[in-house]
Amino acid sequence: MNRSDPGRKALARLLKSAETWWAKGKVGRVPSLAFTQASFPDYFELPTHEALEALHETLQHAQRREAITIDWDPRAGDQRQIRRIVLADENALADCLGVEPKWAMVHSAEPKVAPFLGHETVRRIWDVWSQGGKVRNTGPEDVDRLVAALRVLEACKDRDETPVRRLSAWLFADSKYVEHNLHALLDELTRGEDDPPVSQAEDVLRRIGLIKHPQPLLIAGQGTIMLTGNRKVALAQPYLGIAPDAFEGMRFDGPPCQDVLTIENLTTFNEAARQMTGATPALILYTGGVPAPSWRRAYAALAGSLPARVRFWHWGDIDEGGFRIASMIAALLPEGRTLQPWLMSPTEVAEAAQPCTTSSTVNAMIRYAKMTGWDDLARQFEHEPVTIEQEVLMPRLPF
Known part of the structure; x- marks a missing residue:
């Protein structure tokens, strides 16, 4: 399925609605997307009849996979114009799009984060993630980075100062992994409750004792x-x-x-x-x-x-x-x-x-x-x- 396909865009919009409703706990409600000028203008801006047919085929393919149902407008003739699409199976829809939905990410991440939920900040991060939110631009798909950041803090616990690239190589077989991937989560795990987030990697790392080289x-x-x-x-x-x-x-x-x-x-x-x-x-x-x-x-x-x-x-x-x-x-x-x-x-x-x-x-x-x-x-x-x-x-x- 072409990622620029307007049909795919409609399916992605429907999946996003499903994720939002899941995060808000709206059990039993069925998301849909109205094909109106206000809700989905792309449908009315297709340049050719062939483009319209391609969009219809994308959505009919999803319907054949039992991911959605299509509500056709009977006034336009047989399968000529769509009135709305309705979610039938959220997991089948995610599979059609080739993406992992948020609820699946949370389910996969939960056993990895469970051993650390006694850490107050980890619990707060997890509470946001499990409701579909983001913390420092990370979500449950980044659980491995969160666990890696916790490993770094554990390694630093009994040390005054440690060369960051040596520690990174020891833990992750990549001397720059900590600097490039973990500083935001390390800041979140260690900053004070009233402190604003710190964006500069070196400032965060020096604060917790990770240095490029010892300073006199x-x-x-x-x-x-x-x-x-x-x-x-x-x-x-x-x-x-x-x-x-x-x-x-x-x-x-x-x-x-x-x-x-x-x-x-x-x-x-x-x-x-x-x-x-x-x-x-x-x-x-x-x-x-x-x-x-x-x-x-x-x-x-x-x-x-x-x-x-x-x-x-x-x-x-x-x-x-x-x-x-x-x-x-x-x-x-x-x-x-x-x-x-x-x-x-x-x-x-x-x-x-x-x-x-x-x-x-x-x-x-x-x-x-x-x-x-x-x-x-x-x-x-x-x-x-x-x-x-x-x-x-x-x-x-x-x-």
Whole structure:
């Protein structure tokens, strides 16, 4: 059956109605498709009599297979014009079209997903799928991808960070399978209830500890880094890099630290680090974009070891990702400590900012700003939504 055949289109419309009624639980009702100008204009736009005969033959073939019944208009003569087609057997209709209907997909997927229904998010996804809906553009036909995503999370459970392509090759014999196929479901399974979906694969993977390659913890400032194994190393200009999981804390033999600034992008971090002088009582840390789990643990250890007078700052992109990173960092601070924004207000960057017209991006930025504790900034974006990449701005320090 030709996929561009108007007769096939009519049958597909009828099957879609059957799937919709199945999803809504309308048992006992029989879908039909009226051949009127309003409901199926294709019937009245056929270019030739031969095209009309071909459509009739397609539908009569489906009727012979007991998939549908054809209601002919007796006023037009014997089998000359169709008044409507009525579903006779939904499975036979799907077979005519060579497709798997939604109810069959759900039936096939159920035993695969059943072992994981104790997972709250899996249960929510399954509830949507089993009613004919989609989650992150996936349905029951994607159950193998859902199970694969759960396998990835299980493999990551007791690891700090894992090279994503190695794990992908181990689990699926395809080094890029996770990056190309699973990031949306991994995000759905791990994001917070109030967090908007994340579309960037690398941001999702780094959040759960899947990295392309290990990132060092880059620190600029004065002091001595205390490392695991009773080791220590003095910070050097312009900055020093260590393995994040080796970090245990800082010691300050000179002036005590008064400020800690985190910076999202490497270019800006490099430029800001070179503005530090030997007498600046502050630290600057590069987040590596979305901070990985080992970086987050190192930052939490640093924040927990510093006295209450220390101020914590963050400077990132003014976009959804930048504010999401800020909310992640703010959550690492000890209770009672706050993260302050640096050069992330529309009024501070007005000369370089671009208006943001995408409502979903603006809403996500506002939501993350509130999660970070930046209510004043959230109100500014409600009235003046803008975006800007950090690299556009010349570095300035808050201390």
